[in-house]
Amino acid sequence: MDKHEGKTKHCGGGVRLGIQAVATLIQNANFKGFFTGKIYTGKSKQVCVPGLNCYSCPGAIGACPVGSLQNFLSGRKFRFPYYVLGILLFVGALLGRVVCGFLCPFGLLQDLLYLIPFYKKNQFLLDKYLRYLKYAVLAVLVIILPLCLPLTPTFCKYVCPSGTIAGIISYFTQPIIRSQMGKLFSWKLIVLGIIVVSGLIVYRPFCKYLCPLGAFYGFFNRFALVRMHLDEGKCVHCSACANACKMNIDPSRKPNSMECIRCGDCVRACPKSALYIGVKGSEK
Amino acid sequence: MKKHFLIEKNIIAILLLLLGAGLIAFGIHSGQMKAVLNKASRVCMECIGIG
Ligand code: SF4
Ligand code: SF4
Numbered sequence: 176m177d178k179h180e181g182k183t184k185h186c187g188g189g190v191r192l193g194i195q196a197v198a199t200l201i202q203n204a205n206f207k208g209f210f211t212g213k214i215y216t217g218k219s220k221q222v223c224v225p226g227l228n229c230y231s232c233p234g235a236i237g238a239c240p241v242g243s244l245q246n247f248l249s250g251r252k253f254r255f256p257y258y259v260l261g262i263l264l265f266v267g268a269l270l271g272r273v274v275c276g277f278l279c280p281f282g283l284l285q286d287l288l289y290l291i292p293f294y295k296k297n298q299f300l301l302d303k304y305l306r307y308l309k310y311a312v313l314a315v316l317v318i319i320l321p322l323c324l325p326l327t328p329t330f331c332k333y334v335c336p337s338g339t340i341a342g343i344i345s346y347f348t349q350p351i352i353r354s355q356m357g358k359l360f361s362w363k364l365i366v367l368g369i370i371v372v373s374g375l376i377v378y379r380p381f382c383k384y385l386c387p388l389g390a391f392y393g394f395f396n397r398f399a400l401v402r403m404h405l406d407e408g409k410c411v412h413c414s415a416c417a418n419a420c421k422m423n424i425d426p427s428r429k430p431n432s433m434e435c436i437r438c439g440d441c442v443r444a445c446p447k448s449a450l451y452i453g454v455k456g457s458e459k
Numbered sequence: 460m461k462k463h464f465l466i467e468k469n470i471i472a473i474l475l476l477l478l479g480a481g482l483i484a485f486g487i488h489s490g491q492m493k494a495v496l497n498k499a500s501r502v503c504m505e506c507i508g509i510g
């Protein structure tokens with residue numbers, strides 16, 4: 176049995192789950208869409224949401240930043256994606272991967288999966304190598320291939336599990352769409368299935384190994400306005416924080432690791448209050 | 460004094476925020492918000508697995 180045992184140990188974890196749930200509901204507030212299968216077409220869809228939330232989901236009231244980015248890059252006529260890149264840059268500089276810990280619906284889904292009692296194995300040899308895969312996904316499937324293949328958002332088409340969930344909802348609510356589904360949908364179901372099953376065993380496998388958005392926001396963890404701070408004077412190097420981290424980071428050594436999703440488990444576990452997440456210079 | 464410290468410790472974030480805001484403004488000016496809405500208000504066949 177793994178040391179984390181799939182539990183959100185502290186009540187602060189419960190607060191985070193609550194915030195994630197509210198964020199997910201707000202981003203998917205077109206509730207009637209879940210019954211009619213019709214997607215929302217209002218003005219709020221001009222704005223990209225911070226996390227991974229497919230715009231083809233009937234509940235979505237905003238645009239997915241990864242889908243929007245690929246749409247610009249794979250357009251018949253190339254247009255530099257100033258607007259989408261600006262949003263990603265702004266959110267990254269403000270929050271870094273706080274988005275992953277608190278705002279992303281697909282992050283919430285994986286947190287819930289890991290709470291299900293099942294065999295847990297969150298640390299294994301390949302883990303550290305697989306982490307690089309998400310940068311390849313970002314570079315190849317989100318940027319290079321959409322630039323080379325017109326009208327082909329490759330990450331959305333072949334991988335994105337958020338899109339597959341939108342597809343499953345459409346499958347049950349829209350008979351016309353159901354009749355068109357074939358091999359590609361089966362492939363996407365297999366990918367989603369692998370992510371879901373591995374999410375029962377490993378904490379957030381999609382975030383760790385595949386998500387291009389997490390990879391992008393990770394670059395900002397060191398500089399973001401909201402980041403983690405370690406008080407070297409207080410830290411006794413007891414490893415309580417490292418043991419609490421389900422992303423397998425030692426925040427007493429790397430408080431701003433690109434892998435950190437800012438869940439705050441380490442902050443709550445530290446017996447010396449040596450860690451905090453916030454804006455440097457604003458503390459009392 | 461404190462404000463100074465706050466800016467100094469977060470200078471990279473502040474510069475990136477300004478750059479992000481500038482890109483957003485230029486994108487809106489070039490009509491890219493409409494392009495995002497256009498894509499987001501139709502079912503994306505690739506996303507849902509039809510292709
Ligand atoms: S890594 Fe991706 S899927 Fe995971 S929480 Fe972050 S944005 Fe969402
Ligand atoms: S739990 Fe606190 S005191 Fe212990 S190693 Fe981590 S930061 Fe240092």
Ligand code: SF4
Binds near residue numbers: 419
């Ligand atoms: S280092 Fe702390 S905040 Fe970051 S993922 Fe690990 S436990 Fe969560």
